[in-house]
Amino acid sequence: MNPADLASHGCSTHELLSSDKWWKGGPMHDLDSLEFKEKIANPFQFENTIIAATVSSATIPRHNLNNIITSEEPTTYLKTLLKYKALGCVVQILFERLSHKPALQARLQNVFAALTLIRRNSRQGLNEGALVIMTIAHQQSGVFSRNKIEAMKLDLSIDRYGLMVMRGRIRQEYQDDSFAAHPWVIEGKSNFAEACIIQFHEKNMQCGSKTTPSKLRRIFWPIPARHTVNSIISKCYFCKRNNKRPFPTPPFQMLPQSRCVPSIPFNYIGMDEAGPFIIKERSS
Known part of the structure; x- marks a missing residue:
């Protein structure tokens, strides 16, 4: 009998706890919340630390948080970020602290690219962390110089966040939250942009090189778009597996001798030369 079914079969709580079939669980269940966080803290999961800290955002003065974050250990980051969850301040400070580590900055960008797509609710729902990461992404873009913008002849403008947007023919905000009347230029x-393309590509069931830019341009407008999307989708593992050539038809076996040597006429069939017989049935 399954010990989990003892209570449903009339076993009391006292009998169940005193029974040898009762199991409290592993040793991790006896730890309190602080000891449990110490046990599960992995110093190598830097991205998971940032994601856990940015699940919900709160506000805290920038100078106070600057004085708090002083250690380089990710475990200290975990305690501090889980406690305050100051989204925009944490992003800005982490970028300043990781200025000498471009690889970690790139990982941080990839994390917040997904967060931007999840947390964004039209123009009103742009949180502080997404605004910071979008601003930094614009500052790092070399294609957005004034001469190149004039050369591209694009209908670009600056929104109230100071970010560059593609105006297009729609001048009013669209009611659908998944659609922006003026998508951000990245x-x-x-x-x-790479993280956003991967996010849209996987979210829309590994769509192709034509559907992905159309879905992406509802929120972001990458320049260039088609070449970038094609280069990223060509590296997708699942697309490579699904778009592989079909299994080739195996070669046919050699025909047997009976099918290669002609046989004499009427070797397997016969011919009735007597003609049809007329048969009459009578009742008697």
């Missing part, structure tokens, strides 16, 4: 070769 550098197609940046890590931010």
Whole structure:
């Protein structure tokens, strides 16, 4: 009998706890919340630390948080970020602290690119962390110089956040939250654009090189878009597996001798030369 069914079969709580079939669980269940966080803290999971800290955002003065974050250990980051969850301040401070580590900055961009797509609710729902990461992505883009913008002849403008947007023919905000009347212009070769393209590509069931830009341009407008999307989708593991050539038809076996040597006429069939017989049935 399954010990989990003892209570449903009339076993009392006292009998169940005193029974040898009762199991409290592993040793981790006896730890309190602080000891449990110490046990599960992995110093190598830097991205998971940032994601856990940015699940919900709160506000805290920038100078106070600057004085708090002083250690380089990710475990200290975990305690501090889980406690305050100051989204925008944490992003800005981490970028300043990781200025000498471009690889970690790229990883941080990839994390917040997904957070931007999840947390964004039209123009009103742009949180502080997404605004910071979008601003940094614009500052790192070399394609957005004034001469190149004039050369591209694009209908670009600056929104109230100070970010560059593509105006297009729609001048009013659309009611659908997944659609922006003025999508943000991003550098197609940046890590931010790459993370956004991967996010839209996987979210729309591994869509192709034509559907992905159309879905992406509802919120972001990468420049260049088609070449960037094609280069990223060509590296997708699942697309490579699904778009592989079909299994080739195996070669046919050699025909047997009976099918290669002609046989004499009427070797397997016969011919009735007598003609049909008329048969009459009578009742008697």
